[in-house]
Each structure stands twice: as structure tokens, then as C-alpha cells.
Amino acid sequence: MDKSAKIIVALVVIAVSAFFIYSKMVGWHKAKLETAVNKEKQIWQDKADKLEQAITNLEQELTAVKSPKVPEEKLEEIFGAQQQKETETPSNREIISAPTKPADFADIERRITAFFAYLDDQPYVQSHEFGKGTYHEYQITMGKLSSKLPIISGEMNSLYNMVRNVAHFYRIMGKDRVLLTKQILQNESEVIESVMKTFYQWFTMEDGGQSTLKGRPTLKEMYEYAGYVLNTLGGRSYLLRRSPKVRTLTTYYCVLILDKANEEELNSKGIDIRPYIKASLMEINSQLGLIYQEEYLIKLDELIRKYYSS
Template sequence: MYTEPDRSINYVLVAIIIILLGCAIFFYVERDRVGQWLSKDRIEQEKSALEERIATLEDEVSSLKKEAALQAPPQAVPEARKEEVFGKKQEPVSRGEEENSPATSSTEDECRDLNNRLDHFCNYLNGREYVSAYGLKEGVCRHFQDLLPRLMKRPPVVVRETDDLLRVLHNNAHFFRVLGKKNTLLLRDILRYDGDMMESVFALLYRTLTEGVSCRKAGAGLSVSLPLRGSYDYAVYFLNTLGGRSYLMRRDSRVRMLTQYYSILILDRANDAHLNRWGMDIRYPLNALISDIRGAANLEKRTEYLHTLNVLQKKYRKRYGAAG
């Protein structure tokens, strides 16, 4: 039986052909406008991508400027500024002015000068507005001296730290956990507002550790004292634990290098006093720090630090050989 073809299909095909022809004619006639529209859209996309790239480069330049500022050679701290913070160096007590007067030892002179510098520094901090805002009743140095037992009783984990992830996390936030937020912020503010005196402050605190025993023997106890045994644990923490090194990497580069420098000096003293109970090898952090300080330009006493470290390097090479 004959059936007529479905005309609706033919109509659809014709309509599609007409639409396609219309589009072709439109794009041919309006090709310039379409090209301009496509070019404009592409230009906007490229412009947006370029603006993002510029913003990224500006951020990188800003970071490089900040890093360069940290690495810039520091200007020597004026003597007037040092006297403002630490007072004038005490002159030795005159000896034998009276016929039977006992001679004052050089140790007593050094202890008297050290105590004077500590007291002057504490008074200077107490007079600073940012310190006063913390409302410390007995002054900042007495406050931190009272915190020392807390640090000594709760030292960081320095052996088998990585056996437990929780130990690493606790070590990473050790000072915040032990001292609390307020005291941690106070330390941060001291470094922020009086950072120009950082090298002198580190040196002064180290003197309290090295001269504390001799001053007590001479009957001239210090107003601030740091024990070698407790300081040793923190030296190992900064030099040889994941948490301690991570903590230092988040600090200013000068703070990091100075902390490592004095940690090495403390470890050396512990070796000489047979107090290196964890048996830490000083040679590896010593060599690494020499390399870091050689490439640094933001330490005023850089030459002095390198000389001291090089002397220690020769000492331990002679004793144990070169680090593997």
C-alpha cells in the first residue's frame, strides 16, 4: 500500500537549513563586528589575567622588600641609646686607698657592673608605655624571674620527640602552653618595640648565666639569674627538635640566629661541665649556623659571632673530627 511521506520532517529540515543559512549570512555580513566583540572579550580576559599577575608580582616585591630590610646591614647602636637602656659602665672600685682596706676583686667589679646593667635595663622596661599596659605589679624583670621556675619544671621534650605527633605539636607551642598568652605577647612586644637592642640584651642575659656562679661565690648575687642545667634543655630544644626549630623559623631572622648562637654557647659550656646528658652532637648545628651567619648582613656583631663559632668549630674538630 502506498503512504505519503511525512511532510513534517521535511519542514523541520527546511527550517534548520534556513536558520543555518541565516546565521552564515549574518556572520559574513557582520564579521567585523563579531570579530571586534570576540577580540574585546579576549582582551578583557587577558587584561584580567594581567592584573592578577601584576598583583601577584606586587606581593612578591613587597615580600622581597621586607626580607631585604631584615637583611640590611644594621646601623651601629649609638652609645647614648645603650646608656639609656643599660646605663653607664661602672668604673672599678679603687683599691687600697686606705692602708688596711681589702682590695676589691675584679670579679666583684664585673658583678657590680652586671647588676647595674640588669637593674637599669629592668627600670628602662618598666618605664616603657607598652610594658606598663600589662599592669605588672612588681616590674617586668621580677615578673619573668618568677616565671623561670615554671619553665624549668616543664621543659620541652628533647628526645624521641617524633615518636608521637602530640609531642611535636606540644613542642611547637611550648612557650604559649607554659607561659600563657599574656606573657608570650609581652615577650613579642619587647622584641618589637626594643628590637634595636636585641643583640645587647641577648649578650646581657648570657652573662647572667656565665657569671652567676662566680658572683654568688663572691657574695654579689645577681638580680636576674639563669641556671645552666635548665638552659641546657632549651638549647637542645632550639637546636635539635622539630618543634624548637619550627618555633624559630616563625621568628625574625635575627632572633633565630641569636637564639641558635647562644644555644650553641650554652651547649659548649654543658659539654665542658659534663652536663650534656642527652649526648647532643654540637658539630652539626655549629656548622649550619656558621653558614647562616656568613650569609647574613643584619647582625651588628656578625664578625665577633663568626670568630667565636670558628674557634668552637676547631675545638670540636680536634676533639671528634669533622662532622660526617
């Protein structure tokens, strides 16, 4: 065999060997790659399964929060035995077809009386040692708040006015009554929505001359405080210190009061209700756990049509 043939044979052998080695390497690498990919797929599948389970759990929790149930026993303890309908979230049909407030003013006052009696039995209330009970303290508080109204316009004209407005409730109500109010909001947070609704009904419903309780503010007084809460630094600073639910509901009822003031031509400060309607709508929409959320949204939608279509 001549030299050229030997070289060709050697090259062929080298090429075949190289191909064989390459094939082995590719096969080995492919196997390793497939193993790594499968392992990575399994890891991500496990993560996806866990994430899916977490989403399912969150959806269940969200459903529970969006369909809140106030303990029936708690409502009966506070208002008496005629509260069963408040233990479940009303459907849209029920809200639309049912009246937004009870027809019987006497029943509202019975509930108010029962609420104060309930408070008198609570240890955190008894620790304040109010000799004549919470209803008596409530009357004193309403008298003070009605006689010394907050500043709505001109709050920023001086530092003195601003400081007085920020501390308005503390100055007028006194330390003990402010502390008790905070404790009520904290300890009765579970039913505070029903309590606030009942008091708003009591404040605004026509009594037909059958009112037996004292302490209902006039629409003018409610307008002054609604304007304070919605339209001043002092009022907004008060809201920011409250829980999201109380803040949302307070804003909502202040909007309703401002609407009533417009109807009665009592908006002496010329407060524009429109931005507060939209702000309240956003808050109600985003606030979880409201029993009457759909009712609030329906009312706010009515106000939007009323004030934005004209």
C-alpha cells in the same frame, strides 16, 4: 653603430646606473645603521650609568649595614651611661685583644636591673598592667620554665608530645607573658643584640658569690632549652617565627651553651654539636647588621677547631 655595440653600450649604462644606485643605497643604509647603532649604544650607556649608580648606592647601603651603629642615647637609656663602646662596630684587633665579657659581675647585674627598670617605663609594657614590674614577672617566668622543661628526646613518639612541644612556651608562660616577650623583641629590635649578649653574660659568668639578683638558670636548665631550640620540631618552629637576627643570635648562644654542657659533661641527650656550629657559622656570616659579628665568627672558628680536629 651595429646592434651588438648598442647592446654593449646599454649593458654598460645599466651596470653603471646599477652601481650608482647600489652605492647610494649602501651609503644610505650605512648611515641609517650607524644612526641606529649609535642610538642603541646611547640607550645601553644610559642603562649602564644607571646600573653603576645603583650599585654605588647599594654598596653605600651595605657598608652602612655592615658597620651598624646602635644609637648611644638608646643604650644609655636602657643600660646607663657606660655603654659608649657599644655604639660602634669593634674592629678585629679590638675583638681579639679585648675580653669577651666584662670582668665585673656587679656591672652586669646593674645593667640587668637597669634594663628591667627601662621596660617598666615603656607604654607597651605598662599596658599589660603587671603590678610588680617586669623583673617580678621575669622571675615567675623563669621559675615556670625551669620546673617544666620541654621534651628533647621522644618528641616524635606521639602526636601529643609533638603538639605540647610546639606550644611549650605558650603553655608554660601564659598568653600575656608570651605576648610581652614578642613585643619586647619587636620594640627593642634596635638593641636586642646588646640585650641578648648581656643576659648571656649574666647567665654564664661566675658570680664570685656577689650575685644580688634572682632568676639565673642553671647550666643544666639552659642545656635542656638549647637542645629544645636546636634539636626538636617544637624548638625549630619557634625559631622560624622570629626575625632573622633573633633567630641567628638564639642559635649562636644555644651552640655556646651546648659547648659548655660538653665541657661540664652535662650533655645527657648526646646532642652532636658539630652540625649546629656549621649552621650557626653560615647564619652569622650571612646576617647583616650584627655589631659583634667578628667576635661571633672568631668564637665559632675556635669551636670548629675544637670539635673537628679531634
